Amino acid sequence: MALDIYLFPCLSDNYGVLVHDPVSGRTASIDAPEASAVLGALKEKGWTLSDIFTTHHHVDHVQGNLEVKAATGATITGPADEADKIPGIDKTVRDGDVIDFAGHPVKIIATPGHTLGHIVYYFENDAVAFVADTLFALGCGRVFEGTLDQMYESVSKVGALPAETQLYVGHEYTESNLRFCLTVDPTNEALIARGGEIKALRAAGKPTIPTNVAIERATNPYLRADTPELRASMNLPNGTPAEVFAAIRLAKDVFK
Numbered sequence: 663m664a665l666d667i668y669l670f671p672c673l674s675d676n677y678g679v680l681v682h683d684p685v686s687g688r689t690a691s692i693d694a695p696e697a698s699a700v701l702g703a704l705k706e707k708g709w710t711l712s713d714i715f716t717t718h719h720h721v722d723h724v725q726g727n728l729e730v731k732a733a734t735g736a737t738i739t740g741p742a743d744e745a746d747k748i749p750g751i752d753k754t755v756r757d758g759d760v761i762d763f764a765g766h767p768v769k770i771i772a773t774p775g776h777t778l779g780h781i782v783y784y785f786e787n788d789a790v791a792f793v794a795d796t797l798f799a800l801g802c803g804r805v806f807e808g809t810l811d812q813m814y815e816s817v818s819k820v821g822a823l824p825a826e827t828q829l830y831v832g833h834e835y836t837e838s839n840l841r842f843c844l845t846v847d848p849t850n851e852a853l854i855a856r857g858g859e860i861k862a863l864r865a866a867g868k869p870t871i872p873t874n875v876a877i878e879r880a881t882n883p884y885l886r887a888d889t890p891e892l893r894a895s896m897n898l899p900n901g902t903p904a905e906v907f908a909a910i911r912l913a914k915d916v917f918k
């Protein structure tokens with residue numbers, strides 16, 4: 663049976679997400695950016711939390727861990743590679759592990775770059791992935807701990823998931839990402855069309871999330887680093903996709 667997924671904004675621009683299996687009642691929170699928001703969402707839905715699935719150690723993803731765990735008794739799962747930085751962690755996972763969520767297999771995909779231990783939770787049979795700060799709608803995470811090459815590989819792993827895979831990302835950055843994308847990929851008709859949809863959603867106060875792999879492949883410049891258009895616009899006519907990716911990411915870092 664299909665999962666119920668509930669997305670809610672918290673902090674200034676983070677997203678919280680609850681994943682609920684209606685058969686067993688099992689419910690996971692993807693990260694715990696803000697305890698009051700997570701607990702409020704659970705109350706609103708009438709769901710009982712069983713798990714917190716941590717994607718990476720940044721404070722805006724884990725600061726609710728202890729309070730939510732104390733209130734619900736949830737088990738906290740997170741990346742082995744940065745377990746020492748994740749408050750209250752109970753279980754660690756690594757790349758390639760498959761954990762069970764009420765009969766739904768969840769594949770762990772390591773996506774180092776934003777942080778060295780960052781992981782993605784991919785619910786393979788449900789065609790949904792929780793990618794946090796690896797890939798954003800029209801963007802990708804800043805490279806704080808890893809290398810640009812590592813980030814390119816990580817972003818490409820998400821881009822290689824099946825086209826229909828729904829992507830839940832960690833932040834609502836889409837509208838500001840759009841401004842940058844239009845400067846590096848100005849003739850992309852799919853991007854221009856998506857821009858109109860994004861503006862309409864935000865003007866109505868609605869999230870631009872979830873996105874999906876097909877939409878990102880068509881419009882996200884970090885997944886288009888292997889195209890002639892992006893090579894040309896980054897002035898790297900003979901650049902490898904990893905070099906073009908790095909140039910796009912570095913240009914975004916200083917974009918105003």
Ligand SMILES: [Zn+2]
Pocket residue numbers: 718720723776795
């Ligand atoms: Zn982060």
